[in-house]
Structures are given as structure tokens and as C-alpha cells.
Amino acid sequence: MQKFTLLSHQWKAATRSAAVSKSVGIKVFMGFVFFILFLELLGGGFYLGSALAKSSANPIADLMRYGVYFFLAILLFRYMLQKLPTLMVKPYLILPIKKSKLVNFMLTKPLFNSLNILPLSFVLAITLGLHKQMDAYSFWVIVATVMTGDLFVNYLSIYIKRVQIKHEYVFYLFLASVAALLFLDQFAIIDLQAFSSLVFMQVIAQPLWLLTGLLLFAMAYYLNFQLLYNHFSLEDFGKGDTNQRSSLENLNYLDRFGKIGTFALLELKMCVRNKRTRTMLFMAPLFLLYGLFFYNDPKNLDMNGFLIFIGIFISGGFMMNFGLYFFAWESGHFDLMLTTNNTYKDYIKAKYYLMLSSSIILFLLSTFYVYYGLNVLLVNCACFLFNIGINSLLLLYFATNNNQYMDLSKGASFNYQGVSGRHFVLIIPLLVLPILIYIPFGLLDQSNIGITIIGTIGLLGILFREKLLDIITQRFINKRYQMSEGFRDK
Incomplete structure (x- = not known):
């Protein structure tokens, strides 16, 4: 019942804000941009799937070679564009509401972000282009892999951004890690494509490996929960280093x-x-x-x-x-x-x-x-x-x-x-x-x-x-x- 009350409060705060009427034009414009991006991803995904179907003897195996790049791109995309889930906590701190419930409510908000449909839509468009080379079993395993992987990446990016508020050097460590990984791959010191193929083809061969993705998601969720629970005061995230x-x-x-x-x-x-x-x-x-x-x-x-x-x-x-x-x-x-x-x-x-x-x-x-x-x-x-x-x-x-x-x-x-x-x-x-x-x-x-x-x-x-x-x-x-x-x- 408390969650529905919190949801109602969030809706009223969003619709009754004085800033709503001032930013209608920008929101309409950004909605249009989002729609165009959505269509481009659908078209690009279908084109890639169709091209892969024509040029590859084993298109599913070749597709799996780019799984790591796909999730790295989602991580960077979410990190740069996705807002941190927030909640005006002061009015609730004097009420008989457990702090854990407020934290869990805040952490469920990313599940309803509009950006969530983009990665899955892109992959669905690719599989549509490969429909003649893909059976129903492979299709559902790929969809489940994208959904569990995206959940993990979503909460990982949120955790990195929250830690960065307190310790800004985390951003440089994160950026340096991604850049070093791509640099090593570019100069053939490591082979991300081979690693990606090994991991994701193993998931298709044995879907129980999806539990690993769910475990990673649970770990990312727990890290966010602990961080918010232990630093629930707004001042904790305003002081910086x-x-x-x-x-x-x-x-x-x-x-x-x-x-x-x-x-x-x-x-x-x-x-x-x-x-x-x-x-x-x-x-x-x-x-x-x-x-x-x-x-x-x-x-x-x-x-x-x-x-x-x-x-x-x-x-x-x-x-x-x-x-x-x-x-x-x-x-x-x-x-x-x-x-x-x-x-x-x-x-x-x-x-x-x-x-x-x-x-x-x-x-x-x-x-x-x-x-x-x-x-x-x-x-x-x-x-x-x-x-x-x-x-x-x-x-x-x-x-x-x-x-x-x-x-x-x-x-x-x-x-x-x-x-x-x-x-x-x-x-x-x-x-x-x-x-x-x-x-x-x-x-x-x-x-x-x-x-x-x-x-x-x-x-x-x-x-x-x-x-x-x-x-x-x-x-x-x-x-x-x-x-x-x-x-x-x-």
C-alpha cells in the first residue's frame, strides 16, 4: 500500500510542478528525437540482421561475437544519458516508513525508464532480419540474455554514477578501464570477439547460464541498495571529495x-x-x-x-x-x-x-x-x-x-x-x-x-x-x- 502511495505522490509532483508548462516544448522535441532514434535503431537492426543472414554461413555465431561490444555500448549510453533515480525523502523521514522501503522504491524506478526499450528493440530488429536462420529456442534465449544483461548494466551504471558524486576520480577510472579494454582489443593484445563468442554461445547451448546474469543483476542491485541505505541523507552526496x-x-x-x-x-x-x-x-x-x-x-x-x-x-x-x-x-x-x-x-x-x-x-x-x-x-x-x-x-x-x-x-x-x-x-x-x-x-x-x-x-x-x-x-x-x-x- 505504501508503494502505491509513493507512486501517487511522484505522479502528482511531476504533473503539478510549475516547470511542467515551461518545458512542454522541449519535452515534445525530445520525444520526437527519441521516436526518430527508435525508428533508426529498428531500421539499423533489421538491416544488420538481413546483411548478416546473407553474408554469413553461421549468422548466430557471428552475431554472438559482438555481444560484449553491445553491452559496453549500452553501459556508456546509460552512463551518459540516463538520469539517476531520485526521491524527495524529507517528507517521509518523519513518517513510520522503513528506510529500506524508500530505498527499494527508489531502485525500482529505473525499471520503468523509457531508455529500456531501445536495446531490446534493436536486438529484436536484428533477430527479425535473421528469422529464416533462427529457431524459436535461440530467439527466446537471446531475448532473455539481452534483458538480464541490460538489467545488470542498468544498475551498474547507476552505481558508478552515485559513487562518482562522492569520489569524482571514479569517472576517470571507469573511462580509463573502458578505453584500455578497447585499446587492447584494437591492437590484438586481447580478443574480445573470441571471448564474446565463447560466453554467449555457451549461454545458447546451456540456458542455465542465464542465472549468472541474474546473479550479476542482484549484486548490482545490492550494491546500490547498500550505498543508498548507508548514505540516505542528501548531504552525504553533496559534499564530494x-x-x-x-x-x-x-x-x-x-x-x-x-x-x-x-x-x-x-x-x-x-x-x-x-x-x-x-x-x-x-x-x-x-x-x-x-x-x-x-x-x-x-x-x-x-x-x-x-x-x-x-x-x-x-x-x-x-x-x-x-x-x-x-x-x-x-x-x-x-x-x-x-x-x-x-x-x-x-x-x-x-x-x-x-x-x-x-x-x-x-x-x-x-x-x-x-x-x-x-x-x-x-x-x-x-x-x-x-x-x-x-x-x-x-x-x-x-x-x-x-x-x-x-x-x-x-x-x-x-x-x-x-x-x-x-x-x-x-x-x-x-x-x-x-x-x-x-x-x-x-x-x-x-x-x-x-x-x-x-x-x-x-x-x-x-x-x-x-x-x-x-x-x-x-x-x-x-x-x-x-x-x-x-x-x-x-
Whole structure:
């Protein structure tokens, strides 16, 4: 009875919230995106199944070779996009309700997440393409395997995200583990396909192995239960790692650079101390690994236009993801910024140098892509110069158009507060502009000249940055009251 009461309370809280009417447009848009993604997965799954049926002598065995990759993809997908299940616990703590029941109720919420239908739908579409080569027994075993495996992955991702709130280094360990696994497989040090085939073909041969999947799910559920039960107070998950945060004090040498250094230090502290900006910060390594998804295909290495698109993302993806909301991040105390005795240009330049620093770090770390050829490194170098010379300044210019309040205490996954369609539209010229510059030279078979022009334009932007920053500062001055008014509207 208590569970039904809790469910009723959750429904009323969701439907009576003042934010419901404000976010209807975004929800409709995201529902449309989800529907399109669902259709694409169905079509892609059916195509893969049909292609496998035509090209393989034993399609089921070949399909099982990719089982580990499938569940790794689900793990990353859920980790990046799925919200943590939450419950406003304060009203219930004074009532005669066992804490274990509240925890179990919170942990049942992921079972009803809309994302759950995507992995199963994709696999069902694949099996539909293989219907002539698959009997009913194999079909039901595969479905049961996907369902039990997805349950385990679902609760494992939730556990990792919850632990990360308290100890942020967990994110880096998780990302490094996945990257190391794929790296070892890529260079044939280990064979994930052989391991995957061995495991999942064994499950088809002996379905009792499905109990192992259920056991893994039970273990993941228990870990989540223990974590929530022992840290049921909201304050337990808000403190973070004290040692890690205090390490920012070691960056006080930035003050030596005057007001620009002070602003930069404040910006860094904001990034680390707030949940939404921390999430953006943790996504930065993902842009660095973006090339691994494309450089392994030799066909892509011959397409300079495509390489430019990837290069812009590698050194500028984090900059774009973070920079469009530069002033919105500070919407909670933007009025204070306007009343302090500081020059606006120093304020703008601090943000510019932060983007510059992030791009330099990502570019230097990306130099290992020279493994795929010197041309890849040269393209990435040209894109890096274009990012810091042109795109960074365009981001600052576009950011002055943002006047929507953002609550930094909330996570970034499926959080569209302060986000509108124009933000996605503004990213398009940042990605398309260098490609448009390259296209005429590519058509004339002068690829090297096109890439050189892109890098040269970036260098010119760096050389004339002071003048361009003056233009951005003047625009900020003209828009500051309009921005402040918008930020006050919560």
C-alpha cells in the first residue's frame, strides 16, 4: 500500500510542478528525437540482421561475437544519458516508513525508464532480419540474455554514477578501464570477439547460464541498495571529495596574472564545485577519443573534409559544449558581476584563455593520432588553430545571446534548463565553416592548400584577438542588462 502511495505522490509532483508548462516544448522535441532514434535503431537492426543472414554461413555465431561490444555500448549510453533515480525523502523521514522501503522504491524506478526499450528493440530488429536462420529456442534465449544483461548494466551504471558524486576520480577510472579494454582489443593484445563468442554461445547451448546474469543483476542491485541505505541523507552526496576540492587552492598562483587570473580561478572553481559543470568537465576526454571511432576505417582517412569535421570535434568539442553557456553558468550571481569594480574585457579574456587552455591540452593529448598517418596530425593541427583563433571568439560572441537561467546544482543528463533550439543551431556554423573553406580547394584537388588556409585563418584570429575581443566586449556591454533580466527569470 505504501508503494502505491509513493507512486501517487511522484505522479502528482511531476504533473503539478510549475516547470511542467515551461518545458512542454522541449519535452515534445525530445520525444520526437527519441521516436526518430527508435525508428533508426529498428531500421539499423533489421538491416544488420538481413546483411548478416546473407553474408554469413553461421549468422548466430557471428552475431554472438559482438555481444560484449553491445553491452559496453549500452553501459556508456546509460552512463551518459540516463538520469539517476531520485526521491524527495524529507517528507517521509518523519513518517513510520522503513528506510529500506524508500530505498527499494527508489531502485525500482529505473525499471520503468523509457531508455529500456531501445536495446531490446534493436536486438529484436536484428533477430527479425535473421528469422529464416533462427529457431524459436535461440530467439527466446537471446531475448532473455539481452534483458538480464541490460538489467545488470542498468544498475551498474547507476552505481558508478552515485559513487562518482562522492569520489569524482571514479569517472576517470571507469573511462580509463573502458578505453584500455578497447585499446587492447584494437591492437590484438586481447580478443574480445573470441571471448564474446565463447560466453554467449555457451549461454545458447546451456540456458542455465542465464542465472549468472541474474546473479550479476542482484549484486548490482545490492550494491546500490547498500550505498543508498548507508548514505540516505542528501548531504552525504553533496559534499564530494574534500581533498580534491581543496587542491584548487594550489592554483592560487593564477592570481599573479591579475584580474584575468582571478577570473580564471573562479571559473575553474565553479566547474569543479557544481554538478552540471562537473558533468561537462568529465565529458572532455570523450571528445579526445572521438577519432578512434572513425580513424580505424581506412576509407575515412582519404576523406579530408570528413577529417576536418573530426579534428574540429577533438580539440573543440568541449569548448563548444561549454562555451555557448559561458555567461549562463554564472546566471545565479550575474548581477554581482555587473556591480563589481572590474573591467569587462578582463572578464571576457579570462573565459577566452580558459577555452584556449582546454583546446591546447586536448590537442597535445591527441597527437597520438599520428599513428594513423601524418596527414591526420596536420589536419588536427589546422583544426586546432581554427578552434582557438576563430571558433573560441565566435562562441564568446554567441554566448552573449543567452539570457536563460541555469541551475548548476542539477546534473546535465536530460537536463535542458537554459537550453533552447538556437544553441544547437549556433554550433552548426562552428562545424561547417572550416569545411566550407576547404571544399573549393578539395574540388580542385588542392587539399593541402585548403588545410593550410584553415590553419592560416586560425592564426590570423589569434594575431588579431585583442581587436576581436574588443568587439565581443562591446557587444557584452550592450547586452548585459538584457542578459541580467533574463537570468533573474527563474
